[in-house]
Amino acid sequence: MTPIKHRNKNHKQRFVVQYKVFMLLIIFISCENQPVNSSEASEKSENTLPNILLVIADDMGKDAFPNYPEGQEKPQLPNLNNLMAGGITFDNLWTYSVCSPTRASILTGKLGYHSGVMEVEQDISLNEESLHDFLKDQTNGDYDTALIGKWHLSNTITDPNSMGVDYYSGIIGGGVSSYTNWNRITNGERERVATYTTTEFSNQAVQWISQRSKPWFLWLAYNAPHTPFHLAPTNLHNQGNLSEDETMIEANPLPYYFSAIEALDTELGRVIESIPNGLENTIVIFLGDNGTPSQVVQSPYRTRRAKGSIFQGGINVPMVISGVGVTRKGEREDALIQSTDLFTTIAQMAGSVILEKYNSKSFHALLSETGVDTRAYAYTEKSTDGNICYTVRDAQYKLIVDADGTESVYDLKNDPYERNNLFTNQSPTINEVRNSLFQEAERIRE
Incomplete structure (x- = not known):
C-alpha cells in the first residue's frame, strides 16, 4: 500500500504547482491588458522626442568653413569637423545676403516678400506665427523653447517672448560695439555684461539646457564672427599671439576673424558636451546666416560678390546637420534648399x-x-531702400534680376562662381531658360 500513498502525494504536489503557474499567467495577462496611465504615456513619448539645437554663425561663408573648396585659408574647427564627420554637409543652401531677412525666413517659414522683412532694420510683425509657437502647437506643448544670442528682428526688448520664445537672453539689435561690454536682454530685463559674448551665450545655453526636464528646442544665435574684428580670448582660439592694435587689425583682419570663429567652435563644443547623453537624443543644425564680409572674403569669391550681394558668395552658405536621426554619416548633399525650409524641417x-x-x-x-524629391527651385531677394533685386535657380541655371531690371543668367554647374553671364549672348536655349526661371520667380512672388 505504501507505493500507492506515495503516488497520491506526488499527484497533489504537481496539481498545486500547476495551479500556481496558471494563476500567475492569469495575473500577467490581466496586467498586460490594463490601460497605460496617460502621464506615463506622455513621459514615454517625451523621452523619445529629440532635443533640437539650431546654431547660427553671424557672417560666416563657405570660404571660412572646413570641408568646402572655397577659400585658401581655414580656421581650425574640431567640433564642427566632428559634426560633419557624423552627419551631412549641405552644398546648396541659400539664405538672404544679410542677417535679419535670413532670421525672419527661418522664424516664419516665409520669404521676406511675404513677411515684410527684406532689409536689416525692418521689424517683424508680432502677428506672424513663429517657429517656436508652431513647434509647440505641433507637439501639444511637449517642447520647451529658447532663443539665446542675436535677435535683430525688432527693437522692443519683449518681442522675442511675445513671439512664443519661452526663454530669451541675448542681443536685441544687430551687434555690439565691444564683445566684452554690451547690454544683455533676458526676458525683457536689461543688464550690462562684461563677459565675452560667445562665452556668455554659451554659458546661458549650458545653464538653460541643465534645467530642462522635457524635450527642448534651442536657437543659439552667436553674433560672432560679425564685426568689430577683434582678437578673441587666447584660450579659445589657435591664431597665436596677435597684436590687438586697431591699425594691425584693420590692415589684416583675416586672422582676427578666424580667432572669433575658432572661439565659437570651442564654446559650441562646451555646449554640446553639457547635453545629457550628448547627441544620442539631440540633433544639431549649424549654418551661416549669410556670406563672408568683403573685408575678409577669400577667392574664388569677389569683394563685391560677398555679404550683401545675391551672387553665390553672399547667399550660398555652409550648413551641417548631425545627431540623432541623421543616419547618413560624413556625406554631402547637393539638393536645393532655402532658409525658409528650416521652419517645417525642424x-x-x-x-x-x-x-x-x-x-x-x-x-x-x-x-x-x-x-x-525636394524643391525644384530656390529663391532669395535683397531690398535696398525699397529697391528690390532677386534671384532664382534650378538644378543648373540661375537668373538674377537687378532692381533696375537688368538681367543675367549663369550656368552654375559649369560656372559655379558666376564669371560668364550667358544673357550677354542670347540664344533660343538661354531665352527659354530665362523665361522658365522668370515665370517661377513671378509665381513665388504672387
Whole structure:
C-alpha cells in the first residue's frame, strides 16, 4: 500500500504547482491588458522626442568653413569637423545676403516678400506665427523653447517672448560695439555684461539646457564672427599671439576673424558636451546666416560678390546637420534648399507631419535618404531702400534680376562662381531658360 500513498502525494504536489503557474499567467495577462496611465504615456513619448539645437554663425561663408573648396585659408574647427564627420554637409543652401531677412525666413517659414522683412532694420510683425509657437502647437506643448544670442528682428526688448520664445537672453539689435561690454536682454530685463559674448551665450545655453526636464528646442544665435574684428580670448582660439592694435587689425583682419570663429567652435563644443547623453537624443543644425564680409572674403569669391550681394558668395552658405536621426554619416548633399525650409524641417524633427507651409518645404527625409524629391527651385531677394533685386535657380541655371531690371543668367554647374553671364549672348536655349526661371520667380512672388 505504501507505493500507492506515495503516488497520491506526488499527484497533489504537481496539481498545486500547476495551479500556481496558471494563476500567475492569469495575473500577467490581466496586467498586460490594463490601460497605460496617460502621464506615463506622455513621459514615454517625451523621452523619445529629440532635443533640437539650431546654431547660427553671424557672417560666416563657405570660404571660412572646413570641408568646402572655397577659400585658401581655414580656421581650425574640431567640433564642427566632428559634426560633419557624423552627419551631412549641405552644398546648396541659400539664405538672404544679410542677417535679419535670413532670421525672419527661418522664424516664419516665409520669404521676406511675404513677411515684410527684406532689409536689416525692418521689424517683424508680432502677428506672424513663429517657429517656436508652431513647434509647440505641433507637439501639444511637449517642447520647451529658447532663443539665446542675436535677435535683430525688432527693437522692443519683449518681442522675442511675445513671439512664443519661452526663454530669451541675448542681443536685441544687430551687434555690439565691444564683445566684452554690451547690454544683455533676458526676458525683457536689461543688464550690462562684461563677459565675452560667445562665452556668455554659451554659458546661458549650458545653464538653460541643465534645467530642462522635457524635450527642448534651442536657437543659439552667436553674433560672432560679425564685426568689430577683434582678437578673441587666447584660450579659445589657435591664431597665436596677435597684436590687438586697431591699425594691425584693420590692415589684416583675416586672422582676427578666424580667432572669433575658432572661439565659437570651442564654446559650441562646451555646449554640446553639457547635453545629457550628448547627441544620442539631440540633433544639431549649424549654418551661416549669410556670406563672408568683403573685408575678409577669400577667392574664388569677389569683394563685391560677398555679404550683401545675391551672387553665390553672399547667399550660398555652409550648413551641417548631425545627431540623432541623421543616419547618413560624413556625406554631402547637393539638393536645393532655402532658409525658409528650416521652419517645417525642424517641426518634422519634433514629429510634425506637415511637409509644406508658407514658403517652407521640409527636407527632413534627406537626413536618412538620398535622392529625395525636394524643391525644384530656390529663391532669395535683397531690398535696398525699397529697391528690390532677386534671384532664382534650378538644378543648373540661375537668373538674377537687378532692381533696375537688368538681367543675367549663369550656368552654375559649369560656372559655379558666376564669371560668364550667358544673357550677354542670347540664344533660343538661354531665352527659354530665362523665361522658365522668370515665370517661377513671378509665381513665388504672387
